[in-house]
Amino acid sequence: QVQLVQSGGEVGKPGASVKVSCKASGYTFTNYGISWLRQAPGQRPEWLGWISGYNGDTKFAQKVQGRVSLTTDTSTSTAYMELTSLRSDDTAVYFCARFFPGFGVGSYVLDYWGQGTLVTVSS
Amino acid sequence: EIVLTQSPDTLSLSPGEGATLSCRASQSPRSNYVAWFQQRPGQAPRLLIYGASSRATGIPDRFSGSGSGTDFTLTISRLEPEDFAVYYCQQYGTSPWTFGQGTKVEIK
Numbered sequence: 001q002v003q004l005v006q007s008g009g010e011v012g013k014p015g016a017s018v019k020v021s022c023k024a025s026g027y028t029f030t031n032y033g034i035s036w037l038r039q040a041p042g043q044r045p046e047w048l049g050w051i052s053g054y055n056g057d058t059k060f061a062q063k064v065q066g067r068v069s070l071t072t073d074t075s076t077s078t079a080y081m082e083l084t085s086l087r088s089d090d091t092a093v094y095f096c097a098r099f100f101p102g103f104g105v106g107s108y109v110l111d112y113w114g115q116g117t118l119v120t121v122s123s
Numbered sequence: 124e125i126v127l128t129q130s131p132d133t134l135s136l137s138p139g140e141g142a143t144l145s146c147r148a149s150q151s152p153r154s155n156y157v158a159w160f161q162q163r164p165g166q167a168p169r170l171l172i173y174g175a176s177s178r179a180t181g182i183p184d185r186f187s188g189s190g191s192g193t194d195f196t197l198t199i200s201r202l203e204p205e206d207f208a209v210y211y212c213q214q215y216g217t218s219p220w221t222f223g224q225g226t227k228v229e230i231k
Contacts, residue, residue, distance in 0.1 A: 044211060044223065044225055045160075045168060045213075045222045046222070047219055047220040047222075059218060061218075062219065063219075095167055095168075097167075105154070105173070105177060108156065108215045109158060109173040109174075109215065110158070110168075110170060110213075111170050111173075111179060112170075113167035113169075114167065115167060116167055
């Protein structure tokens with residue numbers, strides 16, 4: 001069965017960086033993309049960007065562009081999100097989610113999600 | 124960016140009743156690429172509906188989606204105890220992908 005398993009919670013100081021991993025199993029990693037989202041306490045999810053599992057192409061939300069880096073390791077079917085220059089409003093649960101980057105009604109749908117990783121920014 | 128506004132913010136209902144949740148977009152998402160998610164406390168969102176009206180794998184048929192253009196609806200025909208949760212609409216047709224603020228379905 002499809003599973004996305006994320007790394008454990010992180011605490012980072014303002015101005016520092018944090019890196020979260022998302023290990024995929026149960027499907028062919030290179031046939032899908034991975035999107036990253038975050039959700040602050042009591043807030044709606046916020047889309048951060050996505051990366052193609054096939055060729056590493058990326059797309060980012062303007063709000064975090066320049067501070068978010070997305071990479072993949074196809075040998076281990078793992079995606080990574082690094083967030084730099086941490087600020088207090090980056091405190092949130094970060095999720096990875098799978099999507100199929102094709103055409104038609106089923107494409108770009110976030111069909112499977114990781115369990116979430118709490119990132120806390122605190123001095 | 125496309126702003127999604129959901130109504131109502133909270134729906135107080137009893138098990139067995141039906142629920143109708145609305146999502147209005149500030150502009151029409153490309154190809155009606157609208158999804159609905161259910162989120163229970165402490166869990167990741169769970170995909171219910173995509174493409175405005177297609178049910179995701181394993182989702183019971185009491186959940187249905189409809190709409191086009193700028194107005195979309197999620198209908199739950201008969202609420203089961205596990206359906207009391209927060210529901211989000213999302214558009215993925217135009218970057219940046221955006222979510223509504225959520226509708227909480229609570230037990231009356």
